Amino acid sequence: MGAVMSAGGGTLGKLAGYFALLSLFAIGGGNSAVPEMHRFAVDVEHWLSDRQFADSFALAQLTPGPSIIIVTLIGYHVAGVLGALVTTLAMCGPPALFAFFIGGAAERFKGAVWHTVLSRALVPVTIGLTAASATVVASTADYGWIGIAITLGTALTAYYVRVHPLWAFAVAALLGLSGLM
Amino acid sequence: MTAAPIPGSSEALPANPLPPPAAPPQVRPSLSELFIAFATVSLSGFGGVLAWSRRMMVEERRWLTAEQFNETYALCAFLPGGNILNFSVILGARFRGALGSIAAAVGLMGPPLLLVLGVAALYAHYGEVAALRHMLTGVASAAAGLMLATVAKMARPLFRSRSVSGPLVALGTFASIGILHWPLPLVLAVIVPVSIAVAWVRL
Numbered sequence: 319m320g321a322v323m324s325a326g327g328g329t330l331g332k333l334a335g336y337f338a339l340l341s342l343f344a345i346g347g348g349n350s351a352v353p354e355m356h357r358f359a360v361d362v363e364h365w366l367s368d369r370q371f372a373d374s375f376a377l378a379q380l381t382p383g384p385s386i387i388i389v390t391l392i393g394y395h396v397a398g399v400l401g402a403l404v405t406t407l408a409m410c411g412p413p414a415l416f417a418f419f420i421g422g423a424a425e426r427f428k429g430a431v432w433h434t435v436l437s438r439a440l441v442p443v444t445i446g447l448t449a450a451s452a453t454v455v456a457s458t459a460d461y462g463w464i465g466i467a468i469t470l471g472t473a474l475t476a477y478y479v480r481v482h483p484l485w486a487f488a489v490a491a492l493l494g495l496s497g498l499m
Numbered sequence: 500m501t502a503a504p505i506p507g508s509s510e511a512l513p514a515n516p517l518p519p520p521a522a523p524p525q526v527r528p529s530l531s532e533l534f535i536a537f538a539t540v541s542l543s544g545f546g547g548v549l550a551w552s553r554r555m556m557v558e559e560r561r562w563l564t565a566e567q568f569n570e571t572y573a574l575c576a577f578l579p580g581g582n583i584l585n586f587s588v589i590l591g592a593r594f595r596g597a598l599g600s601i602a603a604a605v606g607l608m609g610p611p612l613l614l615v616l617g618v619a620a621l622y623a624h625y626g627e628v629a630a631l632r633h634m635l636t637g638v639a640s641a642a643a644g645l646m647l648a649t650v651a652k653m654a655r656p657l658f659r660s661r662s663v664s665g666p667l668v669a670l671g672t673f674a675s676i677g678i679l680h681w682p683l684p685l686v687l688a689v690i691v692p693v694s695i696a697v698a699w700v701r702l
Contacts, residue, residue: 339684340683341579341580342579342580343579343683343684343687344579344580344581345577345579345687345691346576346582347576347581347582348580348581349646351683353676353677353680353683354676354682354683357680357682357683361680369632370626372635372636372639373622373626373632373635373639375639375642376635376636376638376639376642377615377618377619377622377635378615379545379638379639379642380545380618380638381611381614381615381618382541382542382543382544382545382611382614383541383542383544383548383607383608383610383611383612383614383615384541384544384548384581384583384584384607384608384611385581386580386581386584387608387611387612387615390612390615390616390619391615391618391619391622394615394616394619394620394623395619395623399616402612402615402616402619403612406608406612409580410580410581410584410604410608412579412580413578413579413580413581413584413585414580414584414585414588414600414604416578416579416580416585417575417578417580417584417585417588417589418588418589418592418597418600420578421574421575421578421585421588421589421592431702433577434698434702435695435698435699435702436577436695436698437573437576437577438665438698438701439668439691439694439695439697439698440576440577440691440694441653441657441665442657442665442666442668442669442672442694443668443669443672443687443690443691443694444576444653445650445653445654445657445669445672445673446668446669446670446671446672446673446676446677447672447673447676448646448649448650448653449646449647449650449669449673449677450672450673450676450677450678451646451677452643452644452646452647452650453643453673453677453678454677455639455642455643455646456639456640456643458639459636459639459640459643460632460636461636461640465636465637465640466640468637468640468641468644469640469641469643469644469647470644471644472640472641472643472644472645472647472648473643473644473645473647473648473651474648475644475648476644476645476648476649477648477651477652481645482545483545483642483645484545486641486644486645487637487638487641487642489641490637490638490640490641491634491635491637491638492634492637493637494633494634494635494636494637494638494640495630495633495634495637496633
């Protein structure tokens with residue numbers, strides 16, 4: 319499948335450049351960049367199909383660790399192990415350098431006015447981005463009425479009760495397996 | 500200030516935290532301790548690592564007080580990229596400088612990277628098996644639901660306050676990315692300055 323697709327330096331360079339740039343726009347955590355990854359990887363570059371993208375998202379959720387690990391799966395799909403490593407490094411490197419050099423300095427200005435302003439300004443943006451991520455993921459999965467039911471059921475349950483994600487995923491996987499999808 | 504809620508991570512909070520230590524602990528973990536702590540946090544964190552990192556750093560190892568954790572995490576939410584990655588870099592640097600950052604970040608990302616490579620190889624072989632596809636579609640649907648619940652929780656205070664600008668910014672961001680599928684850098688270049696200007700005026 320995609321993993322055995324041959325990839326020249328051009329593809330690796332494109333992966334590195336794109337994800338390094340994207341990493342600096344991923345505010346409010348990795349999931350907020352999911353719609354942009356989908357736009358580029360599926361709509362623009364046709365590296366993955368809609369379903370493969372939704373599967374990658376699901377697999378990243380099922381794997382322990384930061385959810386940003388979805389970029390590793392995309393990289394692997396495009397250019398094998400090397401693609402996975404390049405993509406992960408591109409997504410993690412720039413923010414890590416940023417945090418290393420800016421983080422310590424910013425800490426000294428804690429409580430400053432711009433800190434409050436920035437916080438108030440970014441929270442609604444993050445909310446909008448997360449809502450967009452949920453929509454994009456839901457619309458790329460092979461979506462039948464039972465998929466909609468799972469999404470809404472999980473959302474309602476998790477809103478009112480504290481749900482461990484693995485329980486939600488296990489129930490959803492069984493519902494999916496029931497063949498009704 | 501309060502820490503911004505972290506998307507996708509609020510569901511996994513381990514219940515019943517121990518009372519946090521009162522005084523700031525005077526500790527200086529070694530490079531291997533940093534690596535092991537973040538690797539452990541990473542591998543035990545499903546659907547968001549925030550809750551687990553809090554449990555380990557504040558309650559188990561007592562490297563940070565609850566206040567220090569919140570402050571550091573709030574800072575990480577401003578910086579681009581995954582919050583927990585920023586957290587590992589900043590905490591590693593605080594204890595052990597550049598090498599500490601590397602030890603913590605590699606501990607955080609290394610083990611899940613290896614794990615997900617195995618997952619990717621399996622998917623490449625079995626991705627077309629109908630049973631697996633149905634299960635993954637179920638999981639993706641549930642993950643979308645979890646994100647919606649997180650959005651609802653985050654948005655509650657926003658929509659409860661009398662300000663209209665916050666909800667408008669949230670809706671504008673959602674519509675341009677989630678419905679119109681516009682490029683993220685373009686949208687942020689417009690909406691972030693607008694949002695900052697509004698927050699500044701309302702200060």
